[in-house]
Amino acid sequence: MVKIKDKNPYFLVLLFTLLLNSCNSDILFTDSAAMPDNTWDLSNIVHFSAPVNDTINPSDVSFTIRTGADYPFRNIYLFVTTVAPDGNTITDTLEYDLADEKGNWSGKGFGDVHELSLPYKSNVFFPEGGIYDFRIQHGMRVVDLNGVYD
Template structure:
C-alpha cells in the first residue's frame, strides 16, 4: 500500500509540473506497420482564441524502421472549413545511423515541431490529419507499409 501511495504522489507531481500541456494523444499503429493510406486523425476542441501554442507530432519507432528520415503530410481543418496542408521531413537517425529521440530501449520517441507559436483564432473542433509519404526506391506508389512505426501522436502546449 505504501509503494502505491508513493507512485500516486509521484504521478501527480509529474502531471502538475506540465501545466502548459493542452492536448496529448497517441494512436497505435497496428502490427507496427503504417500503411500510406492509414491516415491518423486527432480532433482537438479549442476555446482559447488568444494564447499562442506549439504543436508537435510524436513518432515512436523501433529498430525495424528502415529509413533515416520520415516524410509526413499533415493537414489541419479549422472549425469553419479552412484547410492547411504541409509536407514535412524529419530526421530520425544521425549520419552514423544512431536513432534520434528519447528512450533507453529499442523504442525511440521523436517529438517533432509542427507549428510554432500559433494562435488558433476560431472556437470549435480542429481536425489534425497525419499520413506518411515515405517511399522506398522500388515503391513509388507507396504500397509497402513503413515497418517499425509503433505510435503516432499529437501534442499541443501553451507557449509561456
C-alpha cells in the first residue's frame, strides 16, 4: 500500500495501496495491486497514478504490504520510481524489515497474513499539481517472490 499524507494540520497495498493522506488522516488517494498467485514476479512493476492538487502543504507517502506465512525473508528491498507531471524522475532503493531476527512479524496480522505500513517519504512537498506516477518493483535476489498478497 502506498500512502501519501498531507500535513496541513492533515494524513501508499502493493501489492500496495497508494494513499494520499493529510495530517488529520484524510485519505487523499488509495489504490491497490494484487499479486497473481500471491507471487510478485520481478518483471511485474506495480504502477500507481496519484492526482496531487496541494502544492503548499507537506505530505507523507507510505506503502502497505501484505505477506503470507510462505514469504521466505524477514526483509524486502523495493525500487521505487516517482515520475512528476513534468517528467522529472527520481528512483530510490529501499529496504524494510518485515520481521525481527527471531522471526516475529512486524505490523498487524490475521491468520497467516501480515500487514505492515512502510514509510517512504515524510513531510515532502509536491512542487507542482498533476498526476504523479509511482512505479514499484521488488529488489530481492529471486525472480518470483512468494507470499506477497498485495
